[in-house]
Amino acid sequence: MDRPRRPTTSPFEFPPGAAFTWHSESDEPAPTRLSPVDDGLSADTALKRVRRGEFLRYTGDFHNAKQLLGALGRRLERPWQARTPLEAFRAERRARQQEHATLSRIVVALDRGYRLDLARAPDVAEACRQVWGEPTEDFTVVPLKQLLGMLGAAEWRRKGLAVPGLKGLIHPHYGVYLPTRTDYVELLAAVPDVNGQRVFDVGTGTGVLSFLLLQQGAAFVQATDCDSRAVACARENAERLGLSQRFQVTEGDLFPEGKADLVVCNPPWIPEPPKNRVDRAVFDEDSQFLRRFLEGLPAALNPGGEGLLILSDLAVLLGLRPPGWLEEQFERCGLTVVWKESTPARHSKAKDKADPLHAARSREITTLYGLVPTTRRE
Known part of the structure; x- marks a missing residue:
């Protein structure tokens, strides 16, 4: 250990049994x-x-x-x-x-x-x-x-974080998922023309997906997140980026009230119980959040509207979900995939052979699914 130095100020007294x-x-x-x-x-x-x-x-x-x-x-x-x-x-x-x-x-x-x-x-x-x-x-x-x-x-909050495709920096708050995995963000470049569309962003986090869509021409984004820290973070980022007039965020579990032309969601991708508050951005016990999002998506869309689901297949590679599970959920919820775009994982853990989960992470694929109610395809 380092040799301790004399403190510049005397340490305060913390009496035994003091309230804290x-x-x-x-x-x-x-x-x-x-x-x-x-x-x-x-x-x-x-x-x-x-x-x-x-x-x-x-x-x-x-x-x-x-x-x-x-x-x-x-x-x-x-x-x-x-x-x-x-x-x-x-x-x-x-x-x-x-x-x-x-x-x-x-x-x-x-x-x-x-x-x-x-x-x-x-x-x-x-x-x-x-x-x-x-x-x-x-x-x-x-x-x-x-x-x-x-x-x-x-x-991180002081310096900000550059995100591919975003004009300006994201300033993440403590406890809010840090968008350093850019593969899922870059998939939004494949989204068809969003000019003039009203958008819901479910589980917004820092708000990065909302801001990319707004900069691509979306008219307005109504975002939600179940964590008050994420709500404050997204609101601050919208102000920093000059997008607060076209962005609103509220604390909520799933969809805002009303309907949207486009609903985007990048849900937690591991169907296991979170161990702490920070875990909730990654872990979704028994896929409850994902199930409820898919179940409620058709009712949240305007006629002709579309849902965008961004999801990694790591849960399947780890054996936490069987192959074909997601497609079964689409069918159960009355949703049809009209297009999709995929990309291999490029984050650091996918390349780290010393990582205990390298065998799965090196094969991870993240996919953006374009979803519409099945009745529109019949």
């Missing part, structure tokens, strides 16, 4: 006891203590705290060599869950101004206010790993 606000993305209950630890704690000892159920409040040096997290992660059991993609997926999820359960017990305390009580700590106040708003207690306690994620997200 607890923040956890996985809705874990607040710890009833916090054990203060410092730079003298070894990774082996920390691992034994957290496995006994302790929450360790780090009070030493910020850089040493980060190194402790890394050392703990390296001591965790890695997924074994699996015989099938499904076994590999199950093992990888268990490993990630164990990692979260272990590392989230290394926590830090913040004061009323969101000042981090560690030597050499960066200023975290802006990142905290962006996610939580103003504090309601004198102290806030958060897993260090989560706080590091918030700092990284604040930097």
Whole structure:
């Protein structure tokens, strides 16, 4: 570990038993006891203590705290060599869950101004206010790993992210799916003329699909998302891009009220239970969201309207869905595929042979389906 330096300001006092606000993305209950630890704690000892159920409040040096997290992660059991993609997926999820359960017990305390009580700590106040708003207690306690994620997200939000085909930058918020996988975004270039169309964007996230369609000539987009953070993110991005007059977003589970000429959706693609709030952008237990989207799509379309579904086939490659399942859902919901466009995965994990799921991810295909009610084809 680095040799700790003297803090530039004295750390605040965090009295034993003090009331605090607890923040956890996985809705874990607040710890009833916090054990203060410092730079003298070894990774082996920390691992034994957290496995006994302790929450360790780090009070030493910020850089040493980060190194402790890394050392703990390296001591965790890695997924074994699996015989099938499904076994590999199950093992990888268990490993990630164990990692979260272990590392989230290394926590830090913040004061009323969101000042981090560690030597050499960066200023975290802006990142905290962006996610939580103003504090309601004198102290806030958060897993260090989560706080590091918030700092990284604040930097993405400050700098912005370039997206192929979009004029301007997307500024993602913490907890909102980051559109770094551009294959699904680039598929929108295949969409026929959208000039003058009214669009619904279901599960908008950062709003990136809405903004691409608006820049392609759509008249208006009404977007929804079930997460309040995504709603705030999409609204801010629309203002930054000068599109707020033609874009509206509301918090909702599925479709907005009314009907649209075009309905676009890039749903979660893994039919498994999410483990935390962030997971909901990727995991859709028993395909409930996708099923309900397809069931409600015909009623959400104006006469002559069309639905656009963007979906990866990774669930099939992993053995989580049988081949042909999606086509069966189209038929069940009275939908016909009138055209489709596909692209192989180009994200980094598809090329990483060390990734436990490389066998499936290297063959992943993402497809944009153009859907209309079957009655129109008869």
